[in-house]
Amino acid sequence: MTATDQMSPDAESAPASRSNPASQTSELLTGVWADLVGQENAVRVLRRAVSAQPHAMSHAWLLTGPPGSGRSNAARAFAAALECDDGGCGRCNSCRTVLAGSHPDVTMVRTETLSITVKEVRDLVVKATMSPSRGRRQVIVVEDADRVTERGADALLKTIEEPAPRTVWLLCAPTAEDVIITIRSRCRRLHLATPRDAAVADLLVRRDGADPTLAASAARAAQGHIGRARALARNEEARNRRAWILSLPTELRTLGDCLEAARRLDEDADAEVGAATAELDARERAKLERALGLDTKGARARNAQAAIRDLESEQKARTKRMRRDALDRVLTELTTFYRDVLAVQTAAVSLDDEAALSGPRLVNAEFSRQIHQMADSSSPAQTVHRIDAILDTRRSLESNVAPLLAVETMLIAISGVDEKLRGRVARPSSAGPAHGWRAHPHRSAPHRSAGPH
Ligand SMILES: [Zn+2]
Secondary structure, three states: HHHHHHHHHHHHOOOOOOOOOOHHHHOOHHHHHHHHOHHHHHHHHHHHHOOOOOOOOOOOEEEOOOOOOHHHHHHHHHHHHHHOOOOOOOOHHHHHHHHHOOOOOOOEEEEOOOOOOHHHHHHHHHHHHHOOOOOEEEEEEEOOHHHHHHHHHHHHHHHHOOOOOOOEEEEEEOHHHHHOOHHHHHOOOEEEOOOOHHHHHHHHHHHOOOOOHHHHHHHHHOOHHHHHHHHHHHHHHHHHHHHHHHHHHHHOOOHHHHHHHHHHHHHHHHHHHHHHHHHHHHHHHHHHHHHOOOOOOOOOOOHHHHHHHHHHHHHHHHHHHHHHHHHHHHHHHHHHHHHHHHHHHHHOOHHHHHHHOOOOOOOOHHHHHHHHHHHHHHOOOHHHHHHHHHHHHHHHHHOOOOHHHHHHHHHHHHOOHHHHHHHHOEEEEEEEEOOOOOOOOOOOOOOOOOOOO
């Protein structure tokens, strides 16, 4: 998610289904479509395509939508409905096997690595030429079409231009611009909205049995990201960690605090990614070794070693990307905090509005005390500088800056410690150990204490 998404006032009012009567919505979101909350418009389009209305179907689709809006869930539901004899009943064997990922004619491609290579695309192209073995169509879902390499895209283009009669391509990407123009111009495009908080909360209550109050606050905190909302509603540890992250702006007072917090954020990201990849890495390696015949006794062929090296470097790239994503989520949380501070400072959200639950709401309403404290003790210009510092960090993480260093620099900037140190340097009488941390000489806003009084 980019900063623009975060800051966009449209983000919360985007869904067009607001005026639909609930009964119409509940009729629409049944069977395989049941969990596509907030996506009534998209579901209408896909249902028409499945029902073979003239011109409603296309052999290539590009589903776009912000992270967490449910692109791949929509693609999977669409695939199930295309295989189902009853338009996606959700109960038959076809529906169930597609949703479980085991239908022989539905290929779901998701990559954990940075790119989808030309070789992987060629394998898909071969698959696309085959007739369905059991189902009605051959469906190929590429969940991260934005990660197809340029050469891969060339290979893909041919098959999309001259499709096999019963093959359907479903490409997913954050925005249409993330997919090269020659491909996207040949696809039917469908955009998924950011689901409304109420729709996400409703899903958490209905499907996961979450407590309604908890579901509402998780949905608001996750800002339309369904997976994130679910994690927050289910997992107390995730909520505690979020609370800790959101306490940083008001709790960090000294350079030592900043370094310590950065270390912990970095270690947490490491631990999170380690837990997610250890088993996966081992499984992939065992699978490859079996395929190469290395689990039986035999000489290790040179090309087998090369294949293992390739896998290792791919796994390393994946670990790196997941680590960056984990830290990026911290940046997102902090950005929402300062966005709330700015909303209070510019009177977009007044205390009265908040109490009456009307008007624009704070994303982090449960941290209202800290937000108001920060709003009172700093200027809007300082808040904007802090948001800038977070966005700079996102750019640093995307380039090759060491993550720990990037996070340290950010925390020092948002805590105001850099301003404090600079102030000391300006007064020779109290020169402190400020060298090296004067990272933002352009900041001229007078320092005001960021901490609680
Ligand atoms: Zn079915």
